[in-house]
Amino acid sequence: MRKCYRCNIKMTEGFDLKVEGGAYGIKISDGKGVFAKRIEKPKVAICPKCGEISLYIENVDRINKQ
Numbered sequence: 624m625r626k627c628y629r630c631n632i633k634m635t636e637g638f639d640l641k642v643e644g645g646a647y648g649i650k651i652s653d654g655k656g657v658f659a660k661r662i663e664k665p666k667v668a669i670c671p672k673c674g675e676i677s678l679y680i681e682n683v684d685r686i687n688k689q
């Protein structure tokens with residue numbers, strides 16, 4: 624569960640991050656260029672009170688292993 628830094632209430636999680644105007648999402652990768660290892664698509668959590676957004680990764684375990 625994620626809490627808003629400002630309001631200290633539960634944020635609504637699980638939104639996808641998309642680039643406006645395209646069907647492309649964004650992803651986090653380790654390294655640069657075509658050889659970059661894809662790590663994870665970030666997810667977005669939104670505070671229902673103030674609109675603060677927070678990016679997070681669901682499978683943190685995979686990153687810790689690297």
Ligand SMILES: [Zn+2]
Pocket residue numbers: 627628629630631670671672673674675
């Ligand atoms: Zn908030």
